[in-house]
Amino acid sequence: MTRTDQESRRERAASRVVGAAFGVSALGAAGFATVYATGGQTQLEGVSLAVAFAGLAAGLGVWARRLLPVGGHVEEHEPFDSPASERQLTDEALLGPESPARRSGLVAMLALALAALGGAALFPLRSLLPFDRERPVRALRTTPWAAGIRLVRADGTPVRPAEVVEGTLLTVFPEGHEDRGDVPAFAVRLDPARFAVPPPGGQVDGVVVHSLLCTHAGCPVALYIQETARMLCPCHQSNFDLLAAARPIAGPAARPLPGLPIAVDAEGFLVATGDFTAPPGPGFWSLK
Template sequence: MTDSQVVSGSETSHSGEVAESFQDPGIPAHVPRLGDSDPKAAKRSERIVVALFALSVIGTIGTLVAFFTLPDDTSIAGVRTQNVTLGLGLAFALLGIGLGAIHWAKTLMSDHEVVEDRHATASSPEVREIAIQHLKDGAKDSGIERRGVLKGAVVSALALFPLALAVPLIGEVGSDWNIGKFRHTIWRRGVRLATDPTGRLIKAADVTIGSAYHVIPYAEDIAEEVRPGTHSWIDEKSKAIVLMVRMDPRELTESEERKDWSHNGIVAYSKVCTHVGCPVALYERQTHHLLCPCHQSTFDMADGAKVVFGPAKRPLPQLPITVDDDGYLVAQSDFHEPVGPSFWERLK
């Protein structure tokens, strides 16, 4: 698109010199493509486009076949075979569509250049005078000029309204900036594990192999000021949520210092993802993998909740558990590290 077909007059450069007027060169002469004059070339381009879209179809079919047929417990160099195959299938599916569309546009669609002159966008003086007069007429019709109280009310409302936004923001300055609270939760030694959201106590004998429980601290075992119904409960619960699963103890890989953190194959980990804090709650029983639905970070519950896929960089913190004299599952202590994503004063 050009501003005009002919540029007349003169222009002033940055140095103050007056440049001579010049002729707009316009657009170059159209150069026909080989396919425009050779039917065989056009047919060849068409076949290439068809092949690229066919590649996309094959990629899509391959993705579906991999999803339904490949086992999800095999890996290549630590990466799940199914994940690799699904990624390659999706790549070819999208690449085929993209390249096919581009090749179609460049070789088969019309490529003739089009020029549209740019016209002045400013309204004429007459139109601007009419618009100003309409505004004056509107002000006169509203009676705001002769109604001082109305004028004062409007001005006052508009002047004071920003305070409704500014005051709460300013009020936050100097508020609680103690980030040390993120290092601890309401889990303590002896706090019993309860189901979320019913709050029912959990006996170790009732937890079967392969089962998963969403867990919170039992309300009667925590301080009254942070129990359900209080102002602080939601904040404290959001840090203390836990996913507990039971598996065959022989399937667990535990470090020496954590061998007593589980009970007969029952392990409990924070549900707060170490990437950006989303709740991880999608447990896959066959692989013991726990998936975060936000960005697909995947943690291996059988091996210290280590990251096996996705953007998370740290394992989920483990809650040390045991059983009390009545057979109920209880916490041995709080988490030994801060839960959730990193923050600026996190030691680890």
């Protein structure tokens, strides 16, 4: 068998492989379309697409490697140095009497413009540095809750302990900061004899207060299950046991709901005695 015959056989074999690979790719694409059109199934769609792209890649690879001409090819390149005549013209343009470089006034104005642009560019950079603002990490760790701040409803009315009725949930805010996104809390009345772990913020006649923000993704944990004294987050079903310091017992949340230390002021209204016992909401930003 001559060399030409051998090359011809190899090319035919490579052509069959390429054709088979493209056929597999077409089948994978058809399978994806079929699964998608009949209701969809994530795993099958992924496998179908993987088969389609793998077949396409394999076919193109074999085609390029076995069927396209190969070999070394040399292309002549023009010399990198400019001809002497061009260099002379450049020198005359830059150093001649009409050269822009000899117009000192224009050069000075160009330098002034560039310096002004450079100075202006520093102002956006300054906004990234907290010269006159609270640092981001500290801002995330603290809230307006502080000693002496009254617990108020959304309409700004203060709350007395007796107004937290057993079996209900009362959303509260720090007085004067009702519009902050990290401050919402809830007050609920529980039987102190049922506490397996003391509330992190303490309690006043059975009234305990915790952050309303789920420690998984920051959704409001607004579903209260009275029989078991648990809070449920409707977003991802995290479940917190209020009788055990609001620790998570189900769902993706990994931290307890922060507690709010409370007391009663001279007028009989509930007030905070400090900030939350831990940063409210998701704590991914504090991971190291």
